[in-house]
Amino acid sequence: MKQEMAYDVAGNSxxxxxxxxxxxxxxxGFWIFLxxxxxxxxxxxxxxxxxxxxxxxxxxxxxxxxxxxxxGVNTVILLVSTYTMGLASxxxxxxxxxxxxxFVGATVVMAIIFLSIKAFExxxxxxxGIYPGSGILDxxxxxxxxxxxxxxxxxxxxxxxxxxxxxxxxxxLLLIRxxxxxxxxxxxxxxxxxxxxxxxxxxxxxxPLFYMIGV
Amino acid sequence: MKTAIGTVALYTKVLAGxxxxxxxxxxxxxxxxLTPGKTAGVQxxxxxxxxxxxxxxxxxxxxxxGYLKGYVVMALVILMIFFLIVGIDVAHS
Numbered sequence: 530m531k532q533e534m535a536y537d538v539a540g541n542s543x544x545x546x547x548x549x550x551x552x553x554x555x556x557x558g559f560w561i562f563l564x565x566x567x568x569x570x571x572x573x574x575x576x577x578x579x580x581x582x583x584x585x586x587x588x589x590x591x592x593x594x595x596x597x598x599x600x601g602v603n604t605v606i607l608l609v610s611t612y613t614m615g616l617a618s619x620x621x622x623x624x625x626x627x628x629x630x631x632f633v634g635a636t637v638v639m640a641i642i643f644l645s646i647k648a649f650e651x652x653x654x655x656x657x658g659i660y661p662g663s664g665i666l667d668x669x670x671x672x673x674x675x676x677x678x679x680x681x682x683x684x685x686x687x688x689x690x691x692x693x694x695x696x697x698x699x700x701x702l703l704l705i706r707x708x709x710x711x712x713x714x715x716x717x718x719x720x721x722x723x724x725x726x727x728x729x730x731x732x733x734x735x736x737p738l739f740y741m742i743g744v
Numbered sequence: 745m746k747t748a749i750g751t752v753a754l755y756t757k758v759l760a761g762x763x764x765x766x767x768x769x770x771x772x773x774x775x776x777x778l779t780p781g782k783t784a785g786v787q788x789x790x791x792x793x794x795x796x797x798x799x800x801x802x803x804x805x806x807x808x809x810g811y812l813k814g815y816v817v818m819a820l821v822i823l824m825i826f827f828l829i830v831g832i833d834v835a836h837s
Binding site: 553557560561564567568571572575578579581582583585586588589592597601604605608609611612615616619723726727729730733734736737738741742743744 | 750751752755756758759762763766769770772773774779780781783784787788790791794795798799802803809812815816819822823826827830831834835
């Protein structure tokens with residue numbers, strides 16, 4: 530039987546004796562997970578598209594009620610945080626472990642700021658009686674009810690992913706400290722970086738759909 | 745296996761591109777006053793450019809092995825089929 534070969538992070542081949550430390554396999558598995566996530570969000574985007582097609586004017590009006598500046602600041606924060614997380618991964622591969630940890634820490638701080646701004650936005654909406662099931666929202670037109678329903682579900686699900694991302698990055702920091710992640714063994718960090726890129730990708734599409742169509 | 749090693753310079757150039765496209769996202773409605781439907785179309789076009797930059801350079805899909813690229817394309821095609829079938833259904837209902 531032909532010997533199965535795996536590859537380390539530098540691209541050197543070695544014989545597979547078990548399924549530990551299989552860099553390609555672990556990365557591939559994580560990509561599959563991300564694709565299932567893409568399907569989940571994809572269906573929500575499809576739901577948005579259907580209702581936008583049916584109530585485009587009301588979706589535009591409802592979008593105008595959202596704070597585009599807060600959404601915009603969050604867009605820039607998430608964008609820069611993707612950059613810092615990418616640099617963290619790059620620094621680890623270049624054996625600059627301390628710099629890598631700093632960049633992960635900076636990403637965590639930006640993720641927390643993102644969530645805080647989002648929480649503030651939600652609290653303002655809720656204060657004005659705009660939340661799924663509220664009497665004020667239920668009294669509005671169907672298009673507006675659908676817009677805000679989708680807004681809370683989709684940004685809420687995205688926010689949940691941000692919270693998971695913060696937890697994962699905190700775990701990465703612990704692993705760096707304990708030596709569980711090191712330059713020659715960094716697949717966990719690579720996958721968490723992929724996850725954070727994915728969280729950013731979702732926001733790239735969410736932002737214009739919810740905030741910009743009514744500007 | 746191809747190993748994707750980015751550089752700080754490349755990452756920074758991509759960041760600059762993403763920031764530029766984000767600026768375009770903000771400026772588009774003041775440059776062209778369009779209906780919500782057309783605005784969404786233009787905005788999504790810019791968003792997809794940003795998505796492509798992130799996927800290609802930050803997620804290193806460009807330098808990944810062929811079968812991984814194939815899986816990503818397959819997932820996108822399945823999603824597009826969902827959109828197409830439901831879109832036709834909604835348009836005729």
